[in-house]
Each structure stands twice: as C-alpha cells, then as structure tokens.
Amino acid sequence: MIDRHRARIERIQRAAAANPRVTGLAGGLPAEAQFPKRAFADAFLRALSQSGTPALQYGWVEGSETLRSWIASRLRARGAEIAAADVIITSGAQQALAIALELVARPGARIGVDLETYPAALGLMRARRLVPVAFDDKAAVFYAMPAVGNPHGFAMETESRRALLTRSSGMIVEDDAYADLRFDGPAPRPLLADEPRRVLHVGTFSKTLSPGLRVGWLITPRRLRGRALEIKQSSDLQASSLAQAVLEEYLTGGGGDAPAAFDHRLIRLRRFYRARAAMMMRALRAHLPDWKFRAPDGGFAIWAEAGDRSQRINEISFLQKAVDARVVFDPGSMFRASGAARPLAVRFCFSTAAPADFDGAFRRLARVCRGMI
Amino acid sequence: MIDRHRARIERIQRAAAANPRVTGLAGGLPAEAQFPKRAFADAFLRALSQSGTPALQYGWVEGSETLRSWIASRLRARGAEIAAADVIITSGAQQALAIALELVARPGARIGVDLETYPAALGLMRARRLVPVAFDDKAAVFYAMPAVGNPHGFAMETESRRALLTRSSGMIVEDDAYADLRFDGPAPRPLLADEPRRVLHVGTFSKTLSPGLRVGWLITPRRLRGRALEIKQSSDLQASSLAQAVLEEYLTGGGGDAPAAFDHRLIRLRRFYRARAAMMMRALRAHLPDWKFRAPDGGFAIWAEAGDRSQRINEISFLQKAVDARVVFDPGSMFRASGAARPLAVRFCFSTAAPADFDGAFRRLARVCRGMI
Numbered sequence: 001m002i003d004r005h006r007a008r009i010e011r012i013q014r015a016a017a018a019n020p021r022v023t024g025l026a027g028g029l030p031a032e033a034q035f036p037k038r039a040f041a042d043a044f045l046r047a048l049s050q051s052g053t054p055a056l057q058y059g060w061v062e063g064s065e066t067l068r069s070w071i072a073s074r075l076r077a078r079g080a081e082i083a084a085a086d087v088i089i090t091s092g093a094q095q096a097l098a099i100a101l102e103l104v105a106r107p108g109a110r111i112g113v114d115l116e117t118y119p120a121a122l123g124l125m126r127a128r129r130l131v132p133v134a135f136d137d138k139a140a141v142f143y144a145m146p147a148v149g150n151p152h153g154f155a156m157e158t159e160s161r162r163a164l165l166t167r168s169s170g171m172i173v174e175d176d177a178y179a180d181l182r183f184d185g186p187a188p189r190p191l192l193a194d195e196p197r198r199v200l201h202v203g204t205f206s207k208t209l210s211p212g213l214r215v216g217w218l219i220t221p222r223r224l225r226g227r228a229l230e231i232k233q234s235s236d237l238q239a240s241s242l243a244q245a246v247l248e249e250y251l252t253g254g255g256g257d258a259p260a261a262f263d264h265r266l267i268r269l270r271r272f273y274r275a276r277a278a279m280m281m282r283a284l285r286a287h288l289p290d291w292k293f294r295a296p297d298g299g300f301a302i303w304a305e306a307g308d309r310s311q312r313i314n315e316i317s318f319l320q321k322a323v324d325a326r327v328v329f330d331p332g333s334m335f336r337a338s339g340a341a342r343p344l345a346v347r348f349c350f351s352t353a354a355p356a357d358f359d360g361a362f363r364r365l366a367r368v369c370r371g372m373i
Numbered sequence: 374m375i376d377r378h379r380a381r382i383e384r385i386q387r388a389a390a391a392n393p394r395v396t397g398l399a400g401g402l403p404a405e406a407q408f409p410k411r412a413f414a415d416a417f418l419r420a421l422s423q424s425g426t427p428a429l430q431y432g433w434v435e436g437s438e439t440l441r442s443w444i445a446s447r448l449r450a451r452g453a454e455i456a457a458a459d460v461i462i463t464s465g466a467q468q469a470l471a472i473a474l475e476l477v478a479r480p481g482a483r484i485g486v487d488l489e490t491y492p493a494a495l496g497l498m499r500a501r502r503l504v505p506v507a508f509d510d511k512a513a514v515f516y517a518m519p520a521v522g523n524p525h526g527f528a529m530e531t532e533s534r535r536a537l538l539t540r541s542s543g544m545i546v547e548d549d550a551y552a553d554l555r556f557d558g559p560a561p562r563p564l565l566a567d568e569p570r571r572v573l574h575v576g577t578f579s580k581t582l583s584p585g586l587r588v589g590w591l592i593t594p595r596r597l598r599g600r601a602l603e604i605k606q607s608s609d610l611q612a613s614s615l616a617q618a619v620l621e622e623y624l625t626g627g628g629g630d631a632p633a634a635f636d637h638r639l640i641r642l643r644r645f646y647r648a649r650a651a652m653m654m655r656a657l658r659a660h661l662p663d664w665k666f667r668a669p670d671g672g673f674a675i676w677a678e679a680g681d682r683s684q685r686i687n688e689i690s691f692l693q694k695a696v697d698a699r700v701v702f703d704p705g706s707m708f709r710a711s712g713a714a715r716p717l718a719v720r721f722c723f724s725t726a727a728p729a730d731f732d733g734a735f736r737r738l739a740r741v742c743r744g745m746i
Binding site: 030044053057059098123231238 | 387400402403405408410413414417418421425426427428429430431432433463464465467468471493496497499500501579583584585586587603604606607608609610611612613614615616618619
C-alpha cells in the first residue's frame with residue numbers, strides 16, 4: 001500500500017522531470033549554475049597528467065590520503081579530534097549511511113528518526129528491515145541531521161541536541177550533508193566532536209560541489225573501523241578514483257589558494273541559496289497564504305504544511321494536478337516512515353528552478369488547491 | 374587464523390606497492406599505458422558542455438540510458454535477448470556481484486565456486502556469511518567466470534558449462550569481467566544467452582577502459598529487477614554521473630566511428646596482453662622450470678603451482694622474501710575459500726610491470742626459492 005503510493009509518486013515525478021516545461025521544485029538537487037565546471041575541467045586534466053594516472057587506476061579501499069587529510073582537517077577546525085586515518089572515502093553519503101547502519105543495527109532494530117526525514121535513509125532502513133521510530137522513543141540507534149535537517153531545513157534545537165547526547169545512550173548516525181550550507185555561516189560543531197565513541201559521522205561533496213562525483217565520507221569510532229573497511233571493500237572495492245582525483249586537484253592542487261577558494265565558494269553558495277530561499281518564501285506567502293512554514297536555516301528546501309482548508313486534498317491527486325499545471329514538488333509522505341500523507345505537506349526545493357519561475361509556479365499551485373477544496 | 378594470514382599478506386603487499394623499486398606482479402590491474410587518457414579528456418570536456426551538465430548532477434538509479442543501450446546491444450551481438458531496460462549500471466562489477474548475491478542468497482546459503490576464485494567475491498561471501506563450496510556440490514547459487522576465469526585465466530570447459538546449465542538448477546551469477554580480453558578474439562556467448570531466467574550477469578569497464586571509473590553493470594532475470602533497483606538505490610543512490618558521462622561520450626559521442634573505435638581498442642588490448650603473457654611464460658619457464666602452469670586464454674595473469682621441491686616453502690615467508698628481493702605477487706591462498714596455502718601457488722600478473730623486468734624478477738624469485746628449500 002505504502003509501496004504503491006511511493007511508486008505512483010515516482011512515476012509522476014519521473015514524467016515531470018522529462019518535461020522541460022515543468023517548473024521543478026522537487027529532488028533536492030544543487031543548482032547547476034554553481035557547478036565548478038571550468039575548475040573541474042582543469043582539475044581533471046591535471047589529474048590525468050599525474051605519474052601512474054591514479055585517476056584511472058584501482059586505488060585502496062579507504063580512499064585518497066590527500067582527501068582524507070583534507071576532510072579530517074576541516075573537522076578538526078570544527079572541534080572534532082579526527083585524523084586522516086579515521087576517514088573512509090565512500091561512494092557518496094548514501095553509502096556511508098548504508099555502512100554505518102550495517103555496523104550498528106541488525107534487522108529488526110529500532111532507529112530513532114525525525115517525524116519527517118531523508119527519504120533515502122528511510123529506503124535504506126526498509127531494505128534492511130530496520131524499524132524507524134519517533135526520536136524520543138527508546139532506540140538503539142539514532143539517525144540525526146543536527147547542522148541542517150532535511151526536509152525541514154532547521155538546525156537541531158540546543159535542547160534536542162543535549163537530550164540526544166546526554167539522555168540517550170544509543171549509537172548516533174550523524175548526517176552532516178548540508179552542514180556547510182547553513183545560511184548564517186560556517187558549519188557548526190558536529191556531534192562527532194562531543195561523542196566520538198558513539199557517533200558515526202557522514203559527509204559528502206554532493207551539496208557543495210557536485211553530486212555526480214558520488215564522493216562522501218564516513219568516520220566511525222575506531223573500534224568499528226576495521227569492519228567498516230571490510231563492508232566498504234565487499235560493497236564496491238573503493239570510491240571512484242576519477243572523482244577522487246578531480247576533487248584532490250580541485251581542493252588542494254593548482255596553487256596554494258585552493259583551500260581558501262573552497263571557503264570563498266561556500267560563502268558564495270550560502271548567499272546564493274539564502275537569496276533563493278527568500279524569493280521562494282515571498283512567492284509562497286503571496287499565493288498560499290494559509291500554508292504554514294518556517295524560514296530554513298540552510299539547505300535547498302522549504303517544508304510547508306497545507307492550510308486547514310487544503311487538508312482534505314488527496315496527496316497523489318494534488319501532485320498529479322500540479323504537474324498538469326507544470327509544477328512538480330516532493331509530497332510530504334515521502335519523508336515519513338509511515339508513508340502517511342496527512343497532514344498534507346510539501347517539500348519545495350528552491351535550489352534548481354529559476355527564481356523568476358517561483359511566482360508563476362506558486363500561483364498555479366494555488367489555483368490547483370482552490371480547484372480541489 | 375585465516376583472517377590474520379590475509380591481513381599479513383595485505384600488509385606486505387601494501388608496503389611493496391609503496392616501493393617503486395619492487396616489480397609488481399600482484400593486483401590484477403590493467404596496464405596504465407593502455408588508459409585512453411586523451412580520449413577521456415576530450416570526452417570529459419564534451420560532457421561538461423552538455424545542457425544541464427548531467428555529468429555533475431544527480432541521475433536516476435538505473436543509470437544512463439545511452440550506456441544501458443550500448444551494453445544491451447553488445448550482449449545481443451553475443452546471443453542474449455537483452456534490452457536497455459534490463460541493464461542496471463552499478464558502481465563497478467563488485468557492486469553488481471554484491472547486489473546479485475543479496476538477491477539470490479540468504480546468510481548461510483551455499484555458493485558453488487571454483488577451487489580458486491576471485492578474492493573480492495570470496496570477501497563478499499564472508500561479509501554476508503555465505504558459504505563457498507566446491508563447484509560440483511549441490512549449491513543453491515553458483516558463481517562462475519565462464520569467458521575467462523580469475524585467477525587461472527581459462528575459459529570454462531564445454532563440459533563444465535553444459536553441466537552448469539543442464540545438471541544444476543541453482544541461480545548462476547556470471548562474472549563476465551574479462552570476456553572482452555580473450556586472446557583469441559571476441560567475447561563468447563554468455564550463459565545469460567542460454568538461461569536468462571537463472572543467470573545474473575555482471576560486467577564492467579574496469580578491464581577494457583579504466584577501473585578508476587567504477588562503472589559496471591548487472592542484468593537480472595526480470596522478476597528480480599525491481600528488488601535489484603531498490604538495493605542499488607539504498608546502497609549508493611546511483612553510479613557516478615561523472616564516470617557515466619565520460620563513458621557515454623567516449624563510447625557513443627564524438628562522431629560515428631566511436632563503436633568501431635572500441636572494437637579496434639579491444640583488438641589492440643588482446644594483442645598487447647597476449648604478448649605480455651607470452652613474455653612472462655618465457656621468463657617463468659626459464660627461471661622456475663619445475664613450476665606448473667598452463668597458457669591462459671585471456672585476462673591479466675598466469676596461475677602457477679610451485680614445483681614439488683618448493684611445496685615445503687611457507688607462503689608468507691616466500692612473499693616477504695620475494696618483496697625483499699623486489700618482487701611482489703598474489704599468493705595462492707588469497708583465491709581459496711578455505712584460505713589454504715597448500716598447494717603453494719601464485720598468481721603472476723603480467724598486466725602492469727614492464728616486460729623488460731620479467732626476466733630479472735623471475736630470476737630473483739628462483740633465487741629466493743632455492744634459498745628456502
């Protein structure tokens with residue numbers, strides 16, 4: 001039943017994605033305009049000229065030493081006592097999540113998650129027969145996005161963070177995917193810094209550079225590292241050498257200002273996405289004034305709950321009629337472990353569509369809503 | 374015990390790999406000289422100029438339609454009735470194996486394998502608590518490399534192939550990694566062509582183009598495809614868009630002669646590796662005349678069993694002394710489910726070291742052997 005609901009959503013969204021006339025507010029993709037195309041082209045050419053061409057050859061399971069050092073040093077700057085040897089390069093953050101859950105949760109285990117959370121994490125739990133439960137339940141493992149949540153876009157409240165660290169004793173999988181994209185500045189102190197023996201930390205280059213690379217990372221408590229490497233190796237041997245080499249050259253090659261260049265990039269990205277969020281909020285307020293939402297702290301999206309009068313609307317019909325009206329979005333059920341479509345809510349991504357299209361898109365959505373009440 | 378043995382081998386091999394003065398006959402890596410560096414650079418630049426820059430963006434879980442069509446059409450030419458919709462692009466052949474085994478084998482299941490077989494497949498079985506058994510045993514699942522085996526380098530005998538297809542009824546995971554590198558010509562008819570309802574077919578670009586891409590593929594019987602896609606998605610969302618885009622442009626872009634160019638490349642590669650195999654066999658015969666081996670049908674390596682007098686030699690000591698004498702190889706125990714080091718045997722890879730070094734390497738190995746008898 002839930003499976004069928006999800007499959008219908010995917011079918012509608014795939015059809016919409018294939019139609020360039022549809023305004024895309026779905027997917028949580030980074031803005032194409034922000035891809036560092038020229039810098040990656042340069043980085044790729046430099047990588048190909050390296051002796052032995054490691055970019056095209058097999059590499060070690062743990063990934064590039066240079067990249068691991070870079071990641072460790074950024075985490076140290078945020079307060080975590082991490083060395084390069086603690087970092088495992090993974091095929092994106094999703095694989096890091098998959099390894100983390102395999103390390104700490106057996107089939108049937110209860111995983112504490114937010115009421116709404118990252119759909120691919122829920123998909124992973126389903127595939128592994130893990131049981132997502134509410135965050136304040138007794139769970140053996142918690143899945144948290146403390147820096148910037150998805151789909152809500154909020155930083156975890158100080159009180160919730162304290163509760164997670166002190167009141168619970170379970171293992172914590174910390175998904176740090178959007179941490180560098182907090183609108184108010186640098187990434188905050190990670191849970192990893194406070195509880196290195198309980199936290200499995202997951203990061204990625206997908207949001208700040210490019211998801212097409214499929215490069216992320218996993219840091220586990222040291223006692224779990226050997227097993228983590230075994231799982232990584234048996235899963236796919238290693239992350240793409242090509243993508244790692246491009247990243248290496250981009251982040252640390254081509255002159256001494258490369259690290260500063262990445263920080264400048266982050267400042268630009270935060271400004272870019274914050275401006276987009278503001279534009280989307282204006283359009284949302286103007287056309288769907290009874291919908292409830294809060295300004296996000298970062299990330300790519302706004303989570304909005306439909307107004308009371310719209311709560312009777314059927315989610316799938318709403319999505320289908322929206323796509324007929326040339327707007328696609330991520331319906332709320334995707335983010336709920338139960339698959340519940342109530343309360344009717346939507347994740348609207350401001351990261352990919354042209355801001356000039358926001359106003360028209362929400363005007364059309366408002367018309368669809370009125371027609372369905 | 375076996376774990377410790379394996380860990381010691383890895384430690385010695387890693388130290389050897391870091392020393393450029395050691396002649397590398399280990400690893401099963403493709404020859405760096407054969408990487409299509411310039412063509413990949415062109416392909417990457419073309420990929421970056423595509424509208425929407427799909428090379429850097431998220432893509433669908435099943436992978437590039439263009440690549441899947443290309444793979445399907447090559448398999449059709451070998452006799453398999455396969456459409457693009459049957460192909461799933463994976464993060465290398467290892468992930469295809471991992472998905473295939475997850476689809477057809479529960480923990481505790483018996484997997485029929487060759488007496489010596491691909492170490493990463495054995496590692497995967499260990500990680501999943503599957504039980505590798507001899508090929509002629511009753512097994513629920515068989516893991517086979519019919520075109521070119523690893524480590525032996527032989528095509529499967531007609532009789533064994535017939536037995537697998539007719540006498541057994543289990544599912545078959547067909548690892549086709551080296552099929553395009555048969556010295557005598559084009560890849561043979563795959564098992565997939567004969568038993569599409571029982572065969573899960575695994576392929577890769579790692580041996581013919583570059584392992585650094587981490588792009589392979591999986592074809593499952595249609596009834597398993599939905600579940601295969603779920604596992605793929607929960608594992609790492611998708612294979613690298615970057616690597617897929619480079620392959621797409623390399624294989625099908627840049628003018629109509631691209632498909633022919635790949636076939637010409639294969640002809641060159643077969644000639645290149647066959648010549649290397651011949652040179653290595655000469656050196657082996659000259660310096661280790663009592664070792665037993667057969668000329669391989671394809672691939673990157675020769676499997677050789679030590680002569681009777683050398684059978685008392687301890688495997689780990691042999692490897693360590695060989696590395697001290699500046700030669701590294703893959704000891705036989707790596708390829709055995711039991712981890713047995715007897716009979717003493719070695720996989721010698723001819724794919725990466727300079728052929729001019731073969732003679733000296735085997736002369737030094739012979740000296741090491743004599744010193745240990």
